[in-house]
């Protein structure tokens with residue numbers, strides 16, 4: 001299954017849907033059967049702008065059978081995390097063939113992210129949220145951006161958290177999630193499968209009632225919540241791609257609360273979380289540890305397997321962690337004020353003297369006039385909350401710096417130009 005080359009496309013305006021209102025829509029379809037919900041979503045709510053994410057798990061055949069009836073060419077995306085049971089991969093092919101689905105695509109994680117954050121393939125064990133992030137959430141994001149809405153196979157009966165799942169949800173990024181099977185019970189799924197003679201997932205008969213990645217899926221005992229076998233023993237219920245669902249209708253997110261990490265020419269989801277007072281070496285995964293805290297607990301931090309970050313503020317000496325720089329996937333340098341230039345020197349030390357090859361990110365008061373200088377000094381990631389600066393980055397209109405009165409690195413000459421701004425593709 002090859003990744004489709006789809007042209008980037010802005011989500012369509014959901015005028016009709018907005019006019020009706022999600023609540024009214026849910027009211028209208030409360031009593032409607034699953035096929036009618038899907039038909040209406042495809043023909044009237046978001047025509048040509050809906051796709052499906054399927055896990056090709058135990059219950060997937062029902063939703064995919066509905067899709068085949070409504071439109072077998074609807075795009076179906078399968079998150080090929082690299083951690084599936086071989087039986088699931090075989091089941092993908094079986095369902096494609098049996099149902100006549102002609103637009104199924106596998107989405108793979110970015111190999112660089114896997115190499116960087118999960119080199120041994122065991123991140124699921126120590127930090128499943130981060131594992132799901134790099135293997136599911138991140139790869140799915142550029143795909144979801146191409147559609148105005150998604151069809152999911154989630155059902156109310158599956159967990160307590162999904163107990164009030166509606167047919168239609170508005171997600172935090174202003175898209176629509178359609179859940180045609182929301183009201184299906186376990187018995188309905190079985191009955192539907194039998195009635196239409198749908199192939200069963202090869203592991204279902206062995207006691208796997210909800211099937212995801214192999215390391216995070218176990219057999220469910222009689223009477224247990226069907227999803228109890230997912231991330232068993234961990235306080236984790238969803239993989240991250242469904243976090244928008246909060247039991248009610250999510251509020252649209254404002255632009256200011258969208259991604260703030262600018263990297264490789266785009267705002268992207270940030271795998272790092274905030275370091276808090278409660279954080280410890282055991283919970284430091286994907287957090288920027290303040291340098292003094294790292295030094296005070298160095299052995300404990302170095303003993304962990306987590307991907308670590310380091311936070312440097314003015315006054316911290318990067319020389320003090322020289323021997324450990326290779327341990328950090330990302331180093332955040334704080335600019336507490338626009339006028340404070342010490343962060344530039346720190347970045348240059350990292351890039352030029354220590355040849356640090358990881359992420360050097362600027363955080364704090366990051367404004368558009370500083371960005372060309374930051375890039376010259378080695379910053380390759382920026383956390384930007386200042387809205388005009390965000391717009392300038394998105395629209396690729398940052399000031400070029402033509403004259404280098406203080407050249408940096410080995411390639412810059414005192415007077416000259418260099419095209420160091422990346423184009424937004």
Ligand code: SF4
Nearest residue numbers: 124128131132213216
């Ligand atoms: S379900 Fe498990 S193996 Fe799969 S991405 Fe999430 S944590 Fe990793």
